[in-house]
Amino acid sequence: VSDETPNLEEGTPFEREVGARRGAELLAAGLLIGSAIGSVAFVVVLLASGDTQLLGLTFAAALLLLGGALAAAATGIAPRERAIEDRPRLADPEATADARERLAMLTEGVSRRRLLGAAGLTAGAALAAAVAAPVTALGPSVGDSIVDTPWRRGRRLVGEDGAPLTADDVPRGSFVTAFPEGADKRELGSPVVLVHEDPAKLHLPSGRADWAPGGIMAFSKICTHAGCAIALYRSPLYEPTSQPPGLACPCHYSVFDTRTGGEVVAGPAGRPLPQLPLEIGTDGVLRAGGGFSGPIGPAWWGVRKA
Amino acid sequence: VTDALRFIDERTAASRPLRKALRYVFPDHWSFLLGEIALYSFVVLVATGVFLALFFEPSLDPRIYHGPYAPLQGHEVTAAYDSALGLSFEVPAGLLMRQTHHWAADVFVVAIVMHLVRIFFTGAFRKPRELNYLVGVTLLALAVLEGFLGYSLIDDLLSGMGLAIAYGVAMALPLVGGDVAHTIWGGEFPGEVIQSRLYIGHVFLLPAVIATLIALHLTLIVRTRHTQFRDPPASERHVVGTPMWPGYALRSLALLAFVAGVLFALGGLIQVNPIWQWGPYQPWLGTNGAQPDWYLGWLIGALRIAPPVDVVVGGYTVIPEPFWGGVFFPSVVFGVLYLWPWLEQRLITRDLSRHELLDAPRDNPRRTAIGAAFFAWVVTVFAAGAADRIFLSVGVPYDTQVWLFRAAIFVVPAVVYFLARRWVAPS
Numbered sequence: 001v002s003d004e005t006p007n008l009e010e011g012t013p014f015e016r017e018v019g020a021r022r023g024a025e026l027l028a029a030g031l032l033i034g035s036a037i038g039s040v041a042f043v044v045v046l047l048a049s050g051d052t053q054l055l056g057l058t059f060a061a062a063l064l065l066l067g068g069a070l071a072a073a074a075t076g077i078a079p080r081e082r083a084i085e086d087r088p089r090l091a092d093p094e095a096t097a098d099a100r101e102r103l104a105m106l107t108e109g110v111s112r113r114r115l116l117g118a119a120g121l122t123a124g125a126a127l128a129a130a131v132a133a134p135v136t137a138l139g140p141s142v143g144d145s146i147v148d149t150p151w152r153r154g155r156r157l158v159g160e161d162g163a164p165l166t167a168d169d170v171p172r173g174s175f176v177t178a179f180p181e182g183a184d185k186r187e188l189g190s191p192v193v194l195v196h197e198d199p200a201k202l203h204l205p206s207g208r209a210d211w212a213p214g215g216i217m218a219f220s221k222i223c224t225h226a227g228c229a230i231a232l233y234r235s236p237l238y239e240p241t242s243q244p245p246g247l248a249c250p251c252h253y254s255v256f257d258t259r260t261g262g263e264v265v266a267g268p269a270g271r272p273l274p275q276l277p278l279e280i281g282t283d284g285v286l287r288a289g290g291g292f293s294g295p296i297g298p299a300w301w302g303v304r305k306a
Numbered sequence: 307v308t309d310a311l312r313f314i315d316e317r318t319a320a321s322r323p324l325r326k327a328l329r330y331v332f333p334d335h336w337s338f339l340l341g342e343i344a345l346y347s348f349v350v351l352v353a354t355g356v357f358l359a360l361f362f363e364p365s366l367d368p369r370i371y372h373g374p375y376a377p378l379q380g381h382e383v384t385a386a387y388d389s390a391l392g393l394s395f396e397v398p399a400g401l402l403m404r405q406t407h408h409w410a411a412d413v414f415v416v417a418i419v420m421h422l423v424r425i426f427f428t429g430a431f432r433k434p435r436e437l438n439y440l441v442g443v444t445l446l447a448l449a450v451l452e453g454f455l456g457y458s459l460i461d462d463l464l465s466g467m468g469l470a471i472a473y474g475v476a477m478a479l480p481l482v483g484g485d486v487a488h489t490i491w492g493g494e495f496p497g498e499v500i501q502s503r504l505y506i507g508h509v510f511l512l513p514a515v516i517a518t519l520i521a522l523h524l525t526l527i528v529r530t531r532h533t534q535f536r537d538p539p540a541s542e543r544h545v546v547g548t549p550m551w552p553g554y555a556l557r558s559l560a561l562l563a564f565v566a567g568v569l570f571a572l573g574g575l576i577q578v579n580p581i582w583q584w585g586p587y588q589p590w591l592g593t594n595g596a597q598p599d600w601y602l603g604w605l606i607g608a609l610r611i612a613p614p615v616d617v618v619v620g621g622y623t624v625i626p627e628p629f630w631g632g633v634f635f636p637s638v639v640f641g642v643l644y645l646w647p648w649l650e651q652r653l654i655t656r657d658l659s660r661h662e663l664l665d666a667p668r669d670n671p672r673r674t675a676i677g678a679a680f681f682a683w684v685v686t687v688f689a690a691g692a693a694d695r696i697f698l699s700v701g702v703p704y705d706t707q708v709w710l711f712r713a714a715i716f717v718v719p720a721v722v723y724f725l726a727r728r729w730v731a732p733s
Binding site for chain 2: 008010011013014046050052053054055056057059060061062063064066067068069070071073074075078079080081082083084085086087088090135136138139140141142145146177179185186187188190191221222225226227228229230231232249250251252253264266267268269270271297298299300301302303304
């Protein structure tokens with residue numbers, strides 16, 4: 001598709017109106033002066049108070065009035081034209097054939113093309129692999145660190161301020177965040193959420209009978225779905241009609257049933273919230289009775305489902 | 307000016323291409339401005355971003371906050387969060403720049419999406435513009451990623467929650483997820499090095515790639531010239547419109563000034579991302595009602611309504627659940643977008659010829675109906691991301707909504723397709 005008429009190669013005007021429209025010049029001049037006032041006002045505000053709203057208003061005014069002046073110049077002052085132009089010719093079979101021929105010159109008179117081609121590809125692939133290899137320096141491969149948490153039997157539970165927590169620090173109807181004493185709080189395996197429920201109503205999985213002394217339970221605070229922090233606790237206001245207590249993540253609303261030891265009752269999480277066994281020491285301080293019931297944090301392919 | 311032109315021409319032979327460029331013809335249609343709005347938002351992003359970079363400290367080193375914001379005084383924060391608070395409360399015009407930068411990012415992605423919608427429904431992606439369409443779709447993906455990196459940098463509570471989800475999604479990649487996530491984060495989440503990696507990505511790598519692709523996008527447009535609606539004397543052979551100089555250049559500069567003016571007005575007058583209210587991030591902290599920037603809403607929606615299915619083989623979680631919403635869904639969306647020019651060619655039009663004139667949506671009712679259904683599908687998932695907000699404002703229980711949305715992602719596109727086929731008749 002092409003038209004060889006030479007005079008249409010560049011934008012050729014076929015409608016043209018020259019000369020400023022009435023009032024356009026005064027309008028543009030006024031807007032430009034208004035814009036200048038806006039800019040000056042911006043500087044004054046910046047030096048005087050620095051008020052964000054006034055800064056935004058004055059600078060926006062300077063820009064919008066400038067835009068208005070430019071629009072006025074485009075539509076009412078500079079020559080108004082409509083032009084027509086040839087669309088460029090895109091395909092040129094002759095040039096394509098010629099280029100192909102020139103590219104083929106590389107192998108002119110070469111007999112072992114396939115051997116050289118294969119060797120070249122091998123070198124290229126090996127070089128690409130070598131160039132990509134330093135990527136491994138960016139981080140360790142996923143190993144045991146991810147399964148390892150700071151929790152050990154007997155490790156005391158402390159609050160955000162580092163003070164040891166006793167059973168009395170965990171009220172009913174709310175939750176408390178706790179950490180292993182002396183550990184790095186930012187590690188995903190550290191934070192746990194403590195809840196206090198009626199021991200008679202718990203149906204913990206077998207083997208966890210002594211994990212909740214006095215009805216106090218600890219669960220990993222990191223959601224097993226995508227790793228956000230569990231930050232919501234649903235406590236029944238009136239048992240007969242309320243839903244059972246649950247811990248929820250505010251990112252995608254996975255809900256875990258505390259009475260059954262963290263089973264998923266709603267939302268996208270695929271694994272129960274890992275539970276941490278608790279003991280109460282002779283000093284009354286809460287202690288871990290061992291490690292979590294399962295791997296903490298978001299799932300990855302190596303996570304085994306118990 | 308004559309002398310300057312001669313000076314340059316004698317050294318670069320620039321006058322001939324300049325003469326041609328000054329007469330480049332731009333068709334006149336309002337919908338062609340959408341791409342320009344995206345371009346000018348990017349200009350504002352670079353300008354405000356340079357300002358912010360002069361003050362922002364990309365480091366997670368802990369320090370005690372001593373700035374003017376009383377509720378945080380004496381709290382331990384990171385250097386990144388501290389410097390972002392400093393930009394908000396202490397640096398002259400800092401809050402204006404920060405908020406304008408944020409608004410510009412939101413508008414940038416809106417404009418790209420609207421531009422894509424225009425391109426899609428008018429068939430502007432057809433031969434000879436398929437390559438440029440691919441560049442455009444890539445720019446959309448990079449713009450979303452760049453925006454995510456930007457608000458992840460600040461280390462406020464929302465940015466930390468977003469990064470936690472990103473880590474969860476990376477971990478969910480089948481077989482390689484654990485290693486990929488540990489490579490990106492330099493170990494287990496949250497770690498320390500992620501901050502400097504986000505920073506170099508946000509202020510250098512991605513902007514450089516985006517700027518390069520924008521240049522390629524524009525170059526390819528100039529090579530093919532603009533498309534145009536059927537409006538004689540415009541034809542498959544001729545493009546008709548306003549020449550670059552003087553008409554179009556003035557108009558486009560006016561648009562630049564308007565876009566920048568509106569963005570600075572938004573940045574000055576309408577609060578966005580008040581990081582001091584969210585507080586600093588710690589892995590054990592979360593907040594209810596957390597919503598990302600709008601352009602990530604479709605992903606949080608997908609993560610929320612995806613079925614709770616882990617694929618477990620031999621006890622190993624080969625495909626963890628976040629894969630469906632965080633990887634599979636966006637891959638399908640971008641896969642369809644990338645392949646559309648060829649899907650349409652093979653399945654609908656069987657038309658391999660060159661098209662310089664645009665379709666009106668009624669000219670190709672099947673494309674229009676499929677496109678409307680496709681966009682309705684994505685918008686439905688997007689709306690699901692706001693289910694917790696809908697619960698608060700309308701009262702429909704969250705669990706009920708999840709099931710409603712799961713049904714809606716099938717029903718809504720079907721209904722939209724049906725209605726579009728009924729309403730859109732070929733002219």
